[in-house]
Structures are given as C-alpha cells and as structure tokens.
Amino acid sequence: MNRAGLEMIEAESLDQVQGKCVYPLVSEEYREAFKSLTNDVFKGKSGTLEFKMIGLKGRPLWLYTHAVPLRNEKGDIVLELATTIDITDRKLAEERLRESENFTKNILDTVDEGFTVINKDFRILTANKAYCSQTGLPCDKVIGNHCYEISHKANRPCYEEGEECAVRQAFASGEPHAVLHKHQGQNGHILYVETKAFPIKDTSGNVTSVIETINNITEKYLLEEERLKTQKLEAIGTLAGGIAHDFNNLLMGVFGYISMAKTKTNDPEETISMLEHAEKALKMSVNLTHQLLTFSKGGTPVKNIIALHSVINNSVKFALSGSRTKFKIDIDKGLLSVEADEGQISQVIQNIVLNADQAMPQGGVVMLRAKNIEMPGYSNMLPLARGRYVEVAIQDNGIGIPEELMPKIFDPYFTTKQKGSGLGLATSFSIVKNHGGMIHVKSEPGKGSTFYIYLPAIEAEQQEEVRPAVARILRKGKILLMDDEEIVRMVNTKMIKDLGHEVETAEHGEEAIEKYRKAQDSGEPFDIVILDLTVRGGMGGQDAIKELLRLDSGVKAVVSSGYSEDAVLSDSKSCGFKAYLTKPYDQNMLKDMIDALL
Structure with missing residues (x-):
C-alpha cells in the first residue's frame, strides 16, 4: 500500500496494516459485495466497487476501488491489485443534495397548490402531490408527459386552442406570467385554476425550464361569479328605479299639459302652448331613451371616417357655454382620423367636460389634449389590442374622485351630484366600448381628474357626408x-x-x-x-x-x-x-x- 492509501485509511505506517485483513474495516452492508469482488478477481475478472468503510481512527469513508488480478510468470493469479480513490466528499455532497431534494419535495408535497417544472418541449420534469391529485393521476403517470396532455386532456398545446399559456409566455419573455385557465378534473367537472409561470435561467440568462404553480380557485371563482351576479342585480334595480323616476317625472309633464289642453279648447293659443310643453317633455323622454339605448347594446354607432379636431372644439364649446370655466385645447399635428359616430363621440366629450365643469364650482380650466399613440398589446392597465389609437385626455383641477368611488363611476344612475342623472359616464363608457376603444381614469382627491379616451385610429382622409336633396312629392304614393x-x-x-x-x-x-x-x-x-x-x-x-x-x-x-x-x-x-x-x-x-x- 502506498502513502496515499495509508493516509486514506488513517494508518500511521505500513507496519500498522501489513499482513492484516482489511475486510473488518468495510462497513457491514458492503462486506458481501467487497468479498464478491475479491473472489471475482482471483477468478481472473476485474471489477469496480463503491463502498463505505471506517478508517483506523474511526472516520467514515467512502471509497471507489478498481481491482484487477496480478499474475506470476506462469500465469497464475497470486495477488489482487486495487486502485482506490477517496470519494467521501462527493458522496457526502450527493447525500446533502438528496436530503435537500427530499426536504424540498416534502415541503412541496405538503402544500395544497399544484407545482410542476416544465421544459421547452412542454414536458413535466417534476410535479408535487397536489398537482397529481388535481389531475387524478399518480405522479409516475404525470412526470415525462406533456403538460397540456395532463392538464387540458388535449393532444396539442393550449395556446394552439386559443388559450393564453403562462409557460409559453415565461419562455418567450423571460419574465413571470400569470393566467386563469379552465381544466377538466378527474370527475369530469370543470376546475378554474390560476397558473403562474416563473422562468429558470442558466448562467447565460437563457430560460432552460419553467416553474409553474397551479392553484385551484374554483370555489373562489364561483363565489366571485355569484357576487358579480348580485352586484348586477343591484345595478339593474338601481337602473330600473332611476328609469322609473325619470320617466314618471316626464310623463307627469305630458299628462298634465294634455289634461290642461283639454280644458282650454275655447282658447286655441293656450291649447297650442300646452301641447308644445307636452311635446317638449316627450322630446326629453326621447333623449333619455337614446341614452339608455346607448348604455345598452342598442345604440349601435353609425360610423363614418371623421377628424376629431372640429368634434373636440365644438363639443367643449357647447358643453361650457354659459359657464365660468375656461378651456385649453392642444391637438398634435397629424392627428389620425377615426371611424366613429360623430354624434356619439361628441356626446362622450360633452359628458366628460360637463363633469369637469361641475367638479370646479368656483371655476377653473379644462385641458383637452389629443395625440396619436401606439399600443403594444393587452396590459393590466390598458386592455387594448395592439395598434394605433387616438388618445383624448380631458383634465380638470377640481375636487377629484375618492378612491372608494372609482369602481362605481361608470355604473348607470350612480351619481354624487344633486342634479346629475347618473347616466353620463355610463353612456360614455358604452359608446367608447362600442367603438372598440376604452376610457381610463386617473384621479386624486383635492387635485383633480383626468379622463383618457382611446379610439382606434385609421390613416384615411375624412369623408364628408353627402346628404341627398329632398325631392318634392310628385305623386300620390x-x-x-x-x-x-x-x-x-x-x-x-x-x-x-x-x-x-x-x-x-x-x-x-x-x-x-x-x-x-x-x-x-x-x-x-x-x-x-x-x-x-x-x-x-x-x-x-x-x-x-x-x-x-x-x-x-x-x-x-x-x-x-x-x-x-x-x-x-x-x-x-x-x-x-x-x-x-x-x-x-x-x-x-x-x-x-x-x-x-x-
């Protein structure tokens, strides 16, 4: 045995081990394998073995030995020649790694949220018990298969079916991504799950795999749906009450004036006056129904290609006529046209400008800005499709909107003003939505509000509407x-x-x-x-x-x-x-x- 071997087994000198059997130093669980290797060598075979032993000073050792037979000049096997290396550090590292993996796996298996690691081929590298339980499959039937085969029971990726895929987004962007998915459970029922994907990167920054967490939120989702239904019923109740209130007031005018007109038949001038007042109340009813139809899906816009310059100018001037509030308009050169219903867009601008005016009872300045913008695609803040838009921003320095009221400002018949109808912003929201756009609001109590209107832009010349001349009656029809x-x-x-x-x-x-x-x-x-x-x-x-x-x-x-x-x-x-x-x-x-x- 050379010096390295003596140090390996903690021997002071060759005399300490020469002529002695090493077999008792080998750990008991490896003695049979050690003995078998020795027997094989003396039968003319060579072999290797990883085994555990105890050094002469009591230190546990892991050794790797490669043993070959040593023959004399006659060809007889007389000795075993073994080359041995100390692999204790490697084995201890492997043991610590295995313990760490088991520890991590035990942690993941104790949580009730599904957890998987997925590679670029969308194959599941590992999965915890919660995920396997969600799928109704044992873990050995899950690992190695495509995630879409297990989660969606499909034979192709979910994004090819039109669903948003968090894993794909994480691979593409290198950033975490979250989506809501519908999965089929083991009993055939639909599960609503929130999936979050977190990229794992190598030292070069390349995404090698993705951690995906799958949280079953079916109960929470269904409860939220019920809550929204309740809110909708409350909103419908508010809407119905508001409609009944407004129409009853207007009908009171119609019935009142008509009933008085009946008593004034001997005074034609007074009768006509009464009927004109009744007609005025009816026209107000018509305006109310137009707002309600626009708020619903019935107010389909009659679109033409229009430039917004004159629409903005005329609308703000009309809305602020007779008001102490001033206005400033800043429109970018080269502002793109939009395909829109000019009357409806004018109504939107007028409604928001009127709100701005009423938010500044002591007077102030309403600032209107219009510019072209490029939207990169859907985001949490602005859920608009990729493309070019015209942004019209209407800003006031009024009282602002309290944060707790922000979610309600577009609800029908919701108002904090004594004279407000509660239909202005609800109508505006529906109009812009029917045009493929959206309204976004920023407000700070005491400092004012800014309403942002986004409308899809087109690069086209404005088309003037040609109105046919009205012909006279030439014959009886x-x-x-x-x-x-x-x-x-x-x-x-x-x-x-x-x-x-x-x-x-x-x-x-x-x-x-x-x-x-x-x-x-x-x-x-x-x-x-x-x-x-x-x-x-x-x-x-x-x-x-x-x-x-x-x-x-x-x-x-x-x-x-x-x-x-x-x-x-x-x-x-x-x-x-x-x-x-x-x-x-x-x-x-x-x-x-x-x-x-x-």
Whole structure:
C-alpha cells in the first residue's frame, strides 16, 4: 500500500496494516459485495466497487476501488491489485443534495397548490402531490408527459386552442406570467385554476425550464361569479328605479299639459302652448331613451371616417357655454382620423367636460389634449389590442374622485351630484366600448381628474357626408306599413293619410310579404314598405326584407326601430333597405323620407 492509501485509511505506517485483513474495516452492508469482488478477481475478472468503510481512527469513508488480478510468470493469479480513490466528499455532497431534494419535495408535497417544472418541449420534469391529485393521476403517470396532455386532456398545446399559456409566455419573455385557465378534473367537472409561470435561467440568462404553480380557485371563482351576479342585480334595480323616476317625472309633464289642453279648447293659443310643453317633455323622454339605448347594446354607432379636431372644439364649446370655466385645447399635428359616430363621440366629450365643469364650482380650466399613440398589446392597465389609437385626455383641477368611488363611476344612475342623472359616464363608457376603444381614469382627491379616451385610429382622409336633396312629392304614393304595435300602426296610418298617401298595414313580416305579393299580382304594387325591425313572436324586418327582395329586387324598403342589438340600423343599406327611421319620429321626418323615396 502506498502513502496515499495509508493516509486514506488513517494508518500511521505500513507496519500498522501489513499482513492484516482489511475486510473488518468495510462497513457491514458492503462486506458481501467487497468479498464478491475479491473472489471475482482471483477468478481472473476485474471489477469496480463503491463502498463505505471506517478508517483506523474511526472516520467514515467512502471509497471507489478498481481491482484487477496480478499474475506470476506462469500465469497464475497470486495477488489482487486495487486502485482506490477517496470519494467521501462527493458522496457526502450527493447525500446533502438528496436530503435537500427530499426536504424540498416534502415541503412541496405538503402544500395544497399544484407545482410542476416544465421544459421547452412542454414536458413535466417534476410535479408535487397536489398537482397529481388535481389531475387524478399518480405522479409516475404525470412526470415525462406533456403538460397540456395532463392538464387540458388535449393532444396539442393550449395556446394552439386559443388559450393564453403562462409557460409559453415565461419562455418567450423571460419574465413571470400569470393566467386563469379552465381544466377538466378527474370527475369530469370543470376546475378554474390560476397558473403562474416563473422562468429558470442558466448562467447565460437563457430560460432552460419553467416553474409553474397551479392553484385551484374554483370555489373562489364561483363565489366571485355569484357576487358579480348580485352586484348586477343591484345595478339593474338601481337602473330600473332611476328609469322609473325619470320617466314618471316626464310623463307627469305630458299628462298634465294634455289634461290642461283639454280644458282650454275655447282658447286655441293656450291649447297650442300646452301641447308644445307636452311635446317638449316627450322630446326629453326621447333623449333619455337614446341614452339608455346607448348604455345598452342598442345604440349601435353609425360610423363614418371623421377628424376629431372640429368634434373636440365644438363639443367643449357647447358643453361650457354659459359657464365660468375656461378651456385649453392642444391637438398634435397629424392627428389620425377615426371611424366613429360623430354624434356619439361628441356626446362622450360633452359628458366628460360637463363633469369637469361641475367638479370646479368656483371655476377653473379644462385641458383637452389629443395625440396619436401606439399600443403594444393587452396590459393590466390598458386592455387594448395592439395598434394605433387616438388618445383624448380631458383634465380638470377640481375636487377629484375618492378612491372608494372609482369602481362605481361608470355604473348607470350612480351619481354624487344633486342634479346629475347618473347616466353620463355610463353612456360614455358604452359608446367608447362600442367603438372598440376604452376610457381610463386617473384621479386624486383635492387635485383633480383626468379622463383618457382611446379610439382606434385609421390613416384615411375624412369623408364628408353627402346628404341627398329632398325631392318634392310628385305623386300620390301607396305605402305598406308593418309594425307589431297597434298604436304605431294607428298613428302612422293617420300621418301618412294626412300627407295625401294611400296606406295599408300588417302586423308581422309574413302578413306584409303576402300583401306585397298580392299588390304585385294585381298590377297596383306598393311604392314604399316600412318594416319594423323587431317583432315579438313573429317575422321582423330583417327577415322580411330578404323575402321581399326575392319578390322584387327593386323594392323600396325602410327599416324602423326604437331598439335593436343588431347593427342593421347603422348599416341598413347593406341589408337591402333604402332608408331607416329611428323611433320615435314625427310627421315631418316621415314626410321627408317618403318624399325622398318617391
């Protein structure tokens, strides 16, 4: 044994070990393997062994030996030659690593949140008990498989199915990412899970794998859904109460003035005055329904390509007319156009400017800025798609909005003002949303608020709307009116006859089609057909026009509605209509339409 070997087993000298058997120093659990290796060597074989032994001074050792037979000149095996190295440090390091891994695994297995490590091929390298329990599979059936096969029960990655993938985002960006996913549980029920992905990087900064935590939030999610439903019901209750209050006030004016007009029949001038006041109350009712329709999905914008310069200028001047509040406008050169309903966007700007004015009762300055911006994509602060937008910022230095009220400012009929209707911001929010944009608010109590309006921009020249000249009545027309409300049929019949035209009515689309066919067959066809868009329990105008166009490709049809979730009113010509009437309309509006089509 050389000096290195003596030091390895803690021997002072060769005399201390020469001629003695090393076998008793070998740990008991390795003695059979050690003995077997020695026997193999004397049978002419070579071999290796990692084993544990105790040094002469009592220190535990881990050794690695490579043993070969040593032969004499006759070829007989006479000795065993062993080359041995001390691997104690390596084995202790491996032991500590194994203990650390077991410790970490035990910690992860005790938590109720799913945990996996995933490589670039989306294969699961390791997973804790909570994740395996969520999937209903033993861990050995989970590790090594694709995460989408286990979590989504799918044969391709979840992002190819249109879902956002936190792991993919972490690999791509090198930053943590979180998403909400729907997974199928072991009993077939849907689980809502929050997945968070954290990148693991090598020394060069490259992402080699991703830690993904999967937290089952199904109960929390369902409770939140119930809470939102409750909030919606409360909001609907507030909305219904507000509508009833406003309409009852307006109807009070209508009924009051009409009842007084009946008592003044001997005074024509006073009667007309009373009816004019009743008409004014009705027009206010119309404005209220327009706001409510815009707040709902019925206020579909009639879009044209517009430049915002004049819209901003005219809207702020109108909103602040008669106010002590001043305004400043700063519009970037080269401001892009937008495709929008000019009237609705004007309403948005007016509503927000009026709020700014009311937030500064002692007067102040409203600052309006408009500029082009480029949005990189969805974010928590501004959930807008990638693209170019026009940003209109409306800033005041008024009282500001308390933080606890910020989540409610766009709710219908929510207001902190004595004279406010509570519909201005709710309507504005819906208008901008229907245009593919959004409104964002920053406010600090005592310092003021800034409302940011984002509208998708387009690089196009503004198109001036061409209004056709109104033609005079050249002849008496024959008109077919379809509406499911009897009162609408009655009043329209009187107005049309009063204009000197012939009129027939139908209650639904099927009846209108049949009457139109008979009129054609008789040789006395209808000149104009007015179709109600929405008919309860029957065929409405959108379906009726298709059948009428089959009967007569030149049919002059007009669509009429007071409410619709479809975009038919805003794009009536592409549906086959020649014009549209928005309820309520008066005799003059009806006359202009008939004259133009005749």
